[in-house]
Amino acid sequence: MSVWLIMVICGLLTFGLRLSFIAAEGRVTFPRWFRVLLPFVPVATLTALVIPELLLADGALWLSWRNTRLMAGIVAIIIAAATRSVLWTLVGGFATLALWSSLIG
Structure with missing residues (x-):
């Protein structure tokens, strides 16, 4: 195909x-139970997509300060919690990823 x-x-x-x-x-x-659970679908879906990208490298768990994606994700989470701004979360996360990648090599 x-x-x-x-x-x-x-x-x-x-x-x-x-x-x-x-x-x-x-x-x-x-049903009521369906309507109650429906708002959690986007959060669960986003989490299922993002967490493996942050924590896994070549299928193995990689919890290290050398994991640039994990470090950028942590910074993005902190920015999101502090500002509640999607724009600043994205800018801060991508900037951290670029900076951390250039520092780590």
Whole structure:
């Protein structure tokens, strides 16, 4: 199968899934437990994507000050907690990653 075909299929599936929730609004009543848990989905998804990138190198756990991604992630977390600003979190995290990478070599 072509990579482009797979990308189009995945895009259509994602669009269809998102559209289903919009189209169902007002017509379907979701259970209370579902509505209570729904706000946690973005946080859980983002965590599942980010944490392996910060903590793993070549499939092995790497907790070291030489892990530039981990150090940049820690700085980004501190900036996010202090400022609550997505922009400053991204700028601080990327700046730390660039600086730490140049210092470590």
